Amino acid sequence: MAILRKIKSGVKKMISGSRKSVTAKRAVSSSAGKKNAQKKTKPTADRTAKRAELKQPEQAAKKEFLGVSETAVGRMKFSTPEAVRSASRSMPTELPAAYGRDRLVINPRDPYWIFSYWEVTPGTYDTLRGRLGDDFYKAKKVLRIYDVSNIVFNSHNAHKYFDIEVGPDALNWYIHVQEAGRSWCVDLGLRLPNGEFITILRSNVISTPLDGPSRITDEEWMVPEELFARLYGMGFGFGQSSPVGKTWQERIRRELFSGILSSPGLSSSGSPVKVPQRGKKRKFWMVVNTELILYGATEPDAKVTVQGVPVKLRPDGTFSLRFSLPDGTQVLPVRGVSADGEEERTVTPVVSRETK
């Protein structure tokens, strides 16, 4: 989390560091305004999801080792500033709030987190209300998470289960599970004051990934532990000196998760997520440069050179040149010759710049 924020603030600084014109500034701030507006229009489910995310323990924060550069470079593809444009469509602009279908979906997010969302139709609530009477209003809405690894789940044979109480208005939840590499099924239900659990919806069954190497070694192919350990270490980029011994599994995991491999390039000035020095050290900055505009007019068919270099005239015989003007003296002989070569004029401005 922290690292992503770092990238984000880096990018913001980058933008503000390179912003110069008033116009650009206006564009950037109004797109930020749009961002806020967009937030407001998001389904209410978001808020609950965010709350759930805040509750995530350090688990997530530890695993910053993968994909940071990929994220940063992926972002560089989309590095143009945002345009300000209004949506002008006859189409509706909001997605349906509900689809009229009772549904609870779970999807693994990583070895320890499951993303869930649900929709309960008003009809289903009405039925429950009718059945439970007053208890309906006293009941707590809970998610019951069943460990259904390697079984065909029949409601009663789960290895274990645990409950999470969710708010009455929540429409999605991030579920933390203690063990990686297991299969899970979830019920959304009501827990009555007497402790009884009533299922409203049952989810699909999912499997979360392992967070380390499998304990199963192929029967046909014996895998010598030490060989595998070295290969494993090298696979993660530890190189030849990778000191993997008996406790290799924990160790590699610790190293992976403690940042030895993490955040490639975050602190370097050469990384894809570089923060410009100018923005980083001081807030205030100023850049001054000078340019020189040289302009004039002659017969449209005349030939003109500036410092000996031919100049292209506009159809009306006017011309203008623009130069970056460094410190020092510039002598600019402007020579015009008539089309028949009979007449010529030379005018020589001398310009000097000195920066004090």
Place this chain on the structure above:
Amino acid sequence: MSKGYLCLVLHSHLPFVRHPEHEDFLEEDWLYEAITETYVPLIWMMDGLLRDKVDFRLTMSLTPTLTAMLQDRLLQDRYIKHISGLIELSHKEVERTRWEPQFQKLAIMYLNTFCRARDTFEYYHRDLVNAFRNFQNAGKLEIITCGATHGFFPMMDVVKQSVKAQVKVAVASYEKAFGCKPRGIWLPECGYNPNDDEILREAGIRYFFTDAHGVLHGTPRPKYGVFAPVYCKSGVACFGRDLESSKQVWSSIEGYPGDYYYREFYRDIGFDLDYDYIKDYIHPDGIRINTGIKYYRITGSSDKQPYEPDIAREKAAEHAGNFMFNRQQQVEYLHGIMHKKPLIVSPYDAELYGHWWYEGPMWLDFLMRKVYHDQKSIRMITPSEYLNENPRNQVVTPSMSSWGWKGYSEMWVQGCNDWIYRHLHAASDQMTELSSRHHDSHGIKRRALNQALRELLLAQSSDWAFIMGTGTHVSYAVKRTKEHLLRFGRLYEEIKSNNIDEQWLAEIEQADNIFPEIDYRVHA
């Protein structure tokens, strides 16, 4: 005799961004920049290698969305307009910098590069796919496919029909563009979800890639780690990414692109120069953008120094040598403990080369030449060549994984973007319902069904969730997600009620014209 193999993979992808309704659409610049800075330089590199008879191997994904954009007439014409503007600007720059030779030299370099890019673009009849197809036919480049619109498969666990459609539409689009079936696939975001390989097998795909932990955490334990591919139970091969070689290009300590002599990405004249002068070359609304003309090197301090192409070139050669040396060391060491030739798989985002890391294509060029001329221990190979030579591999079920932030799905499912899934999944189910109810349809209904699938696929692009996750361009990503879903929803209702608004259908067919030959029945 070589002691091991090196498989370089470049993943080239951009989401489908095409807005005929606007004359000047900022996000289309993503494509134009990538053409000038990445795709064209890669073509130059491969042209040069072929010309000099350097036997090289490269594996590249060209995603169906990118392929479609490269082959789109409107975008092709707009690119010509874009590059011509840059050429005009660099002419002005050559003049403006007359008294500053250190910058004028660079302005001339850009002028030449842009002119050459336009020539190359025209040479291939404005369709760069022609160039890549040639390199594939020459046996040097292996082009693989990707999900049709880069949908993130691990978040489609409950709607496998959509995974099928992503794969089948991709394969059909590949066949049309390249004249043969794709042998491999780059799973969008490298996102693997167990059993998706069955869908790949049905589509005739022989291999895919995962990040290192996808293979290392597979079941049973992979005997050779990521240094040999494994077979899924379906018989589809899975190649794991080597992180050591990745790190050399990315990392803060060993990463090459951060060298102080390389070109600085953030100092662009689009931001640096006077507004009146630059206004015709940035966005018409006055929004400053990168032009691609950048005069400074990274330098390592805030006092940026002018870029010196000759020194940068030397650095790229040096870094290519260093990369090769490290692969040689790695291969020799691994060969010693594996008692067989290891395979190093090094995948990168193609747009890293040239767009972000300006000298990247040059580095690749040096690397290919050095590997060919200067050493014998490593051999460049493509995945299908490897499988042909090494058909016997261990059977392992890889672990769910991605190459995104934290290695799983969090980049695409977090507080700011998780709201999309209830809508995407609902739309997938509706699409399945439509295709099962309408086995056979004709005329306008068929068109509507096909367009419904196009809209669904476009809504599924992982790029939208990614962009929402990174916090820039959010409004555009939200707009795209909603727009495609809303169009889908309306089509669904109109098809169901048998009341199709033909005029509107024609409008959106024109706007979202990707995959002209799509067949909605693949979503089943």
